[in-house]
Amino acid sequence: MIAEIGRFLAAIALVLSLVQLMAGWRAATAPESGLAKVSARAAQTATATLAIAFGLLIYLFIVSDFSVAYVAGHSHVDKPLFYKVAAAWGGHEGSMLLWCTLMTAVGAGLAAFGPKADPGLRLRAVAIQGGLQILFLAFLVFTSNPFDRIPFADIPVQGADLNPILQDPALALHPPTLYLGYVGISAAYSLALAGLIEGRGGRLVAAAIRPWAIGAWTALTAGIALGAWWAYYELGWGGWWFWDPVENASFMPWLIAAALIHSAIATQRTGAFPGWTALLGLLAFSLSALGAFLVRSGVLTSVHAFALDPERGMWILGILAVLAxxxxxxxxxxxxKLGEGDGFEPTSREAFIGINNLFLAVTAGIVLCGTIYPLIADALGLRSVSVGAPYFNRTATPMMAALLILLPFAPYLPWRSGGMKRAAFSWRPLVWTIPGAAAGIAVLMMGGSVLAIAGAVLGGWAIAGAVTDLIDSRVLAHLPAKVSAYGRGLAHAGVGLIALGAAADSTGAPEVVRALAEGETMVIGERTIALADLRRADGSNYLADQAQLVVTENGRRTGVLTPERRFYVAAEQNTREVDIQTTWSGDLYAVLGEPRQREDGSIAFEVRMSFNPMTWLLGFGALMITLGGLTALTGMALGRRREEMA
Amino acid sequence: MRKSRQRLWMVGGAGVILAAALGLMLLAFGDALVLFYSPSEVAAAPPPAGERVRVGGLVEAGSVVRPDQGGALFTLTDTVATIRVSYDGSLPDLFREGQGIVAEGHFDHDGLFQASNVLAKHDETYMPPEVAEALRAQGVWQGNEATAEAGE
Structure with a gap:
């Protein structure tokens, strides 16, 4: 019964979205009519309807109702409650329901917080958002319904369990956060399209897009960071970014959303790049949908490769064609119709934002080419190829490096006129050079490659630039401007930290793999690792072998690592639980592999060890970017409140 | 500044950055692309030693040797030709005899494939598309392509 209600609610939301589209569209030309209210109510009701449907799905997981196909396929009676709940969005159908729920929430948000002064633009955007909701809700209802039942005879007693490597706290939070970003950016699409149709000036449209772009980009950053963190400690490959198609799928909208934030600020302030800002709004969400297509269709041989279904892929490809x-x-x-902006000098802030946008957009293009080239080659019947990390490292990385060189200058440049001659500005690049040089020398001492040293220099340079920007914002600016300037400084510092972290991380020694029996040791760098003991460490839905690895450094015992090798009974799948000892100097990373019987009859386990220098810099950087985004949003909310009170 | 001058700057700047990006991409596409070889293709025309390539096939039953110190040696087959693979790392949990896998790495001068990465999917019925294609070319594999469990 519950499942049928859920299915019914999804259909209701589809109808409500249609009402939202039609009423909003009509009301845009007659904002005083009652239709405006109808459209907004439809959006709110659709949101509530889908939120209830999602709540029902979670309930079905909690009570383990295996007569529902999606629940049976992704849950198990013995699974811990937290993962029963998280499984509601852990698979394709549930994550699409989450996607649609967020999408309607954005529609309701546009109706409530869209441009107040311009009801035409707001209502047109709400209507377009309703159209987007219809596209994705139809996909949900017709191809991916999480409430579908299975025939009575096939109902399992215990369930098939969620893929064990997905049973992890970071990964439970990764999809909702990422989806918040993917879907949040749909507001930019709707507003940009509404602005184009209404023929509104670019400044107004950019001002409306800006908070959505910042919010969505912040969520994307946090979502990508959670995913990278998960890959690092759960997949046990010892890395955090692999230029995997699934990762690229989230990186492309991230790059375009970052470009959009910057260009929207420039358009809002001076009217520069009005068309470009609208174009980025359209592209950012189109790339989000492309990301969904790449991940969901299984057209790519991804090392993640979670979902494979050509029919759904064709649907998303169709949606993508309509969108883009x-x-x-x-x-x-x-x-x-968006008009042209004021003129500006080549060393003004707009000019630097323009260059920033070029680099970000070109990088997104480079990543797109590398990601879909294997598909195109395949479609053309060419040789089967894969495009791996070397391609991206040699193309995208130099673009990002050029971006980092220019990054600290932009906040110091005035709008419109050239600013290079400003006296106050002249000594700062000298200050930025010092941490840059220090970071470069540090990575040189750690044995980094030329590329790593360059990355460290630029990272230090960008961080120092952000720090002086933060200090100057405090001294120079007034409150509303200041809060968002803090956001800018924090986000820029985060970008520098990630460059520095990536450079430091690349200096890590190659991993060492040895088969160890109890009492045997292996050496990595200055550390000796001894397998002291093997014990059982079973959980509620898995069996596990746990190794006690004693770490000694210069004759002193510095810690014990306890990596596990698990067997998930219901899923009949082995997984490896990495153990990591984190210090300021880096992560000691241990993975327990397969056991093997030696000729003398003893059992030895494969132990894989690596040392990843200063990995914490990466997490710290991602945290700073996220905080920066939240700070900028707070600044904008404060500014809005002030306006309303005035 | 006059509009026309401004436009000139913008187009010029965009041109320079685009040209640089295209140049980098063409260079990278020249030698950073990783080609896939089936065992038969390797037998017919082996890639030069040291070149980074992907190979794929079925893990031949009984071919896996696990030296006492770690790592593994195994044979990949498409039932017509075989490739001997050496891997120093830790094999994925889903690596099994008889299963289709893809390995990335290079051939050394003795024709031994030195893998730097071995990919097996988290599903035992899964067949990597390249491997399925290569086996189909040999008339061995008739099954459907990957119908794996969804979920992220």
């Missing part, structure tokens, strides 16, 4: 094709067609016809 429709958006770009409207853009082509109407871009001229």
């Amino acid at each position: 094709g429709g958006g770009l067609a409207v853009f082509g016809l109407r871009a001229g």
Whole structure:
């Protein structure tokens, strides 16, 4: 019964989205009519409806109702409660329900917080958002319904269990956070398209897009960081970024959303790049949908490769064609209506934001080419190829490096006019050079490659630039401007920290793999690792072997690592639980592999050890970027409140 | 500044960055692409020693040797030709005899494939698409392509 209600609610939301689209569209030309209210109510009700449906799905997981196919496929009676709940969005159908729920929430958000002064623009955007909701809700209802039942005879007693490597706290939070970003950016799409159709000035549209772009980008950052963290400690490959198609799928919208934030600020302030800002809004969400297509269709041989279903892939490809094709067609016809901005000098802040946008957009293009080239080659019947990390490292990395060189300058440049001659500004680059040089020398001492040293220099340079920016914002600016300037400083510092972290991390020694029996030792760097003991460490839904690895450094015992090798009974799957000893100098990373019987009859376990220098810098950087985004949002909310009170 | 001058700057800057990006991409596409070889293709025309490639096939039953110190040696087959693979790392949990896998690495001068990475999917019915294609070319594999469990 519950499942049928859920299915019914999803269908209701589809109908409500249609009402939202039609009422909003009509009301945009007659904002005083009652239709405006109808459209907003439809969006709110659709949100509530889907939120209840999602709650029902979670309930079905909690009570382990295996007559529902999706629950049976992703849960198990013995699974801990937290993962029963998380499994509601752990698979394809549930995550699409989450996607649609967030999408309607964005529609309701646009109706409530969209541009107040311009009801035409707001209502048009709400209507377009309703159209987007219809596309994805139809996909949910017709191909991916999480409430589908299975025939009575096939109902399992215990369930098939969620893929064990997905049973992890970071990964439980990764999809909702990432989806918040993917879906949040749909507001930028709707607003950009509404602005083009309404023929509104670019400044107004950019101002409306900006908070959504910042919010969505912040969520994307946090979501990607959680995913990278998960890959680092759960997959046990010892790395955090692999240029895997699934990762690239989230990185492309991240890059475009970052470009969008910057160009929207420039457009809002001076009217520069009005068409470009709208175009980025359209592209950012189109790339989000492309990301969903790449992850969900299984067209890519991804090392993650979670979902494989050609029919759903075709659906998403169709949605993608409507989104990108429709958006770009409207853009082509109407871009001229957005007007042209004021003129600006080549060393003004707009000019630097323009360069920033070029680098970010070109990097996204490079990543897109590398990600879909194997597909194109395949479609053309060429040789089967894969595009791996070397391609991305040699193309995307130099672009990002160029971006980092320019990054600290931009906040010091005035809008419109050239600012290179400003006296106050001249000594700062000298200050930025010092941490840059220090970081470079440090990585040189750690044995880094030329690329790593360059990365460290630029990282130190960018961090120092952000720090002087933060200090100067405190001294120079007034409150509303200051809060968002803090956001900028924090986010820029985070970007520098990630560059520095990536450079330091790359200096790590190669991993060492040895088969160890109890009492045997292996050496990595200055550390000796001894397998002291093997014991059982079973959990509620798995069996596990746990190794006690005693670490000694210069004759002193510095810790015990306890990596596990688990067997999930219901899923019949082995997994490895990494153990990591984190210190300021880096992570000692231990993985327990397969056991093997030696000729003398003793049992030896494969132990894989690596030392990853200063990995914490990466997490710290991601945290700073996220905090920066939240700070900028707070600043904007404060500014808005002030406006309303005035 | 006049609009036309400004436009010139913008187009010029965009041109330079785009040209640099295209140049980098063409260079990288020239030698950072990793080609896939089936065992038969290797037998017919082996890639030069040291070149980074992917190979794939079925793990031949009984071919896996696990030296006492760690690592593994095994044979990949498409039932017509075979490739001997050496891997110093820790094999994935789903690595099994008779299963399709993909290995990335290079051939050394003795024709032994030195793998730097071995990929097996988290599903025992899964067949990597390249491997399925290569086996189909030999008329061995008739099954459907990957119908694996969904979920992220």
